[in-house]
Amino acid sequence: MDDSPTRLNPSEYGFGRGQGTVPRASLDDQNHEFRLEQPMQRSDDTVADIQPTHSKEDNRGPMMATPTDQSGMPTEDINKLRVWYPSMRPVKGHGMGSGNSRVIVVDLVGVKSHTNAAKIRYRILMDLSRFPDSPPLAYVMSPESDAIQHVNVGYGERINLAPNRRICKICLGNIEGVFFSWPRDHLSRMRGFLNHLENILNTPNTASRMRG
Secondary structure (H helix, E strand, O other): OOOOOOOOOHHHHOOOOOOOOOOOOOOOOOOOOOOOOOOOOOOOOOOOOOOOOOOOOOOOOOOOOOOOOOOEHHHHHHHOOOOOOOOOOOOOOEEEEOOOOOOEEEEEEEEEEOEEEEEEEEEEEEEOOOOOOOOOOEEEEEEHHOOOOOEEEEEEEEEOEEEEEEEEOOOOOOOOHOOOOOOOHHHHHHHHHHHHHHHHOOOOOOHHHOOO
């Protein structure tokens, strides 16, 4: 079985550098809750940006590294990850000077809550401004805050990356130790981080509550 990612048409999405490209994610139509019995909608069209704002507030922990020329996620690695995570998309308007993507979205399956094992899909936004030198920041875009019951997902807030909507930060626990043990390349650390996120979403930790 060929596990190589499908190459998309560069002329259609225009990322440059001669690499296969991926379509930009839709971030304005994700206010409903994804359930397993519903077919996933592929966001195959170029869509409006999440417009960043500029503020002195950072909302990052003390361990975060300064962005470098290698920060973000290379397009070729996003293509490889789409073999396992076909919903993964970079966000239009959030490229970095190197050509890497600063913000990506992906749909992951998790449980409803620590008392309800029903499986739902969470649409996750990841801020890769300091990745791979530091763990990404991860937020739930949908379901909306009022519908979320997972104790490790915070309440909705507005951040600089998405000032026009309220998204919910995910508690990553003590990730630094394991994150820095992974190979430093983008692909290895992102695969490890996505596995970590899936574990959080499927095994709520009531000792690290962000709600409820």
